[in-house]
Amino acid sequence: MLSGDTKLVERCLHGDDSAWEMLVNSYGKRIYNLSYRYTNRKDEAEDLTQDILIRVYQNLKSYRAESGSFQNWILRVARNLIIDHYRQVRRFPQAGGSEELETMNIQDDRAPNPQRVAEQAEASLFLQSGLQSLSPELKEAIVLRDLEGMAYGDMAELLNVPEGTIKSRINRGRLELAKLLMRRRSQLGMQG
Amino acid sequence: MDCSKIEQWLSEYLESSLPAEDMDLVASHLKACSSCSALADEMRSVLSLCHQYPALEMDPDFVEKILLRTSGRPRTRSFRERLQQYFVRPLLTPRFAVGASIATLFLALTVNLMVPRISGAVSALSPQELLRLLDRGVNQLYGEGLKAYEAKNEWQAQFSRFKNNTWNNLRSIMEQMDGPVQGRRKSNESEPPKENAPKEKSSGVLAERIPPA
Numbered sequence: 001m002l003s004g005d006t007k008l009v010e011r012c013l014h015g016d017d018s019a020w021e022m023l024v025n026s027y028g029k030r031i032y033n034l035s036y037r038y039t040n041r042k043d044e045a046e047d048l049t050q051d052i053l054i055r056v057y058q059n060l061k062s063y064r065a066e067s068g069s070f071q072n073w074i075l076r077v078a079r080n081l082i083i084d085h086y087r088q089v090r091r092f093p094q095a096g097g098s099e100e101l102e103t104m105n106i107q108d109d110r111a112p113n114p115q116r117v118a119e120q121a122e123a124s125l126f127l128q129s130g131l132q133s134l135s136p137e138l139k140e141a142i143v144l145r146d147l148e149g150m151a152y153g154d155m156a157e158l159l160n161v162p163e164g165t166i167k168s169r170i171n172r173g174r175l176e177l178a179k180l181l182m183r184r185r186s187q188l189g190m191q192g
Numbered sequence: 193m194d195c196s197k198i199e200q201w202l203s204e205y206l207e208s209s210l211p212a213e214d215m216d217l218v219a220s221h222l223k224a225c226s227s228c229s230a231l232a233d234e235m236r237s238v239l240s241l242c243h244q245y246p247a248l249e250m251d252p253d254f255v256e257k258i259l260l261r262t263s264g265r266p267r268t269r270s271f272r273e274r275l276q277q278y279f280v281r282p283l284l285t286p287r288f289a290v291g292a293s294i295a296t297l298f299l300a301l302t303v304n305l306m307v308p309r310i311s312g313a314v315s316a317l318s319p320q321e322l323l324r325l326l327d328r329g330v331n332q333l334y335g336e337g338l339k340a341y342e343a344k345n346e347w348q349a350q351f352s353r354f355k356n357n358t359w360n361n362l363r364s365i366m367e368q369m370d371g372p373v374q375g376r377r378k379s380n381e382s383e384p385p386k387e388n389a390p391k392e393k394s395s396g397v398l399a400e401r402i403p404p405a
Contacts (some may be wrong), residue, residue, distance in 0.1 A: 017259075017263040017265035020263045020265075021265070024255060024262075028255060028258065029249065029250050032250050045248070049258070050258055050261065053258050053262060054258075054261060057262040123241045123244065124245060126241070127238075127241050127242065142242070146239060146242035147245055167204065170203055171200060171201075171202065171203035171204070174238055175202065177235075177238045178237070181237060181238060
């Protein structure tokens with residue numbers, strides 16, 4: 001994977017546009033989803049993704065294979081831009097509406113069951129609102145680990161913090177979400 | 193064991209990444225403590241929610257926009273997309289719809305006009321009709337054969353008549369030609385033939401030159 005990405009980067013630097021397209025196809029969706037987790041808005045996520053990929057394209061020369069994987073490099077660029085965007089906006093992202101959830105392409109091969117779709121939409125809404133209530137550090141840890149499936153080592157390299165800190169943040173984030181879910185269930189139980 | 197300590201380990205416990213001893217400790221605590229057990233269950237639900245969280249797909253037009261703004265090269269289209277672009281989309285235009293409607297109407301009218309003939313042709317394919325056609329065909333063929341035979345006989349008779357006439361004519365001509373010749377032969381038999389005269393003459397000369405012994 002590492003050597004493959006490095007070769008693609010080299011090809012890009014030699015003017016091979018198809019290699020750049022392959023990189024966009026490989027990482028575009030991930031960056032887009034990462035941006036969406038932070039902004040919680042599709043239009044902002046698209047703008048951010050575009051800015052990130054333009055920045056990556058302009059700075060491909062600065063990538064050094066010796067300093068780490070391309071994945072971490074591109075995610076670091078993405079993270080920096082997302083943080084800049086967050087600072088510019090200076091607000092906690094608003095929870096996305098159900099309309100956006102409906103337009104999400106739910107990756108499920110099973111036949112669409114209305115009840116299941118409704119439950120999934122409800123769960124996604126809960127998770128979105130729960131993530132917005134976390135502090136940026138905890139949210140970042142949960143997004144990268146539980147939504148993006150990154151390894152602890154890669155996260156430590158990306159965030160430039162020890163692995164123990166990463167694990168601690170993830171645990172705290174999960175605990176907060178679990179407590180939030182517990183409170184929600186109890187509220188629903190009281191209402192019922 | 194303290195509940196706060198269990199909370200610190202809960203995430204790793206659910207990922208089974210704790211050392212075996214600590215795993216046992218947490219497991220035994222969860223059996224005994226209902227609040228920590230409930231918290232662990234909720235954390236499992238959170239992890240399950242995270243894994244089921246839907247991923248957004250990038251719109252192809254959005255990818256195209258990014259590529260055009262970076263490398264300036266448009267997106268490579270798959271075979272299916274190209275098929276849609278060049279064949280399916282043109283078929284879905286109003287112009288094609290109008291053309292298809294007119295063609296269908298024309299086809300329907302043509303079929304409507306052709307149906308009686310087709311049905312007539314189909315009825316001719318019944319066994320009785322086929323036998324009748326076959327019988328008619330055989331009779332016609334037999335009649336044609338008879339005609340041809342009669343014509344042949346007529347031609348043969350004409351030829352034989354012509355041959356006989358010609359032969360008779362030739363014979364009469366030959367007889368006419370032979371008549372004077374025979375007459376001359378008869379007259380020549382009384383007189384010595386002229387062509388023998390030189391012989392006789394020569395013999396005469398010889399007779400003159402060579403005296404008989």
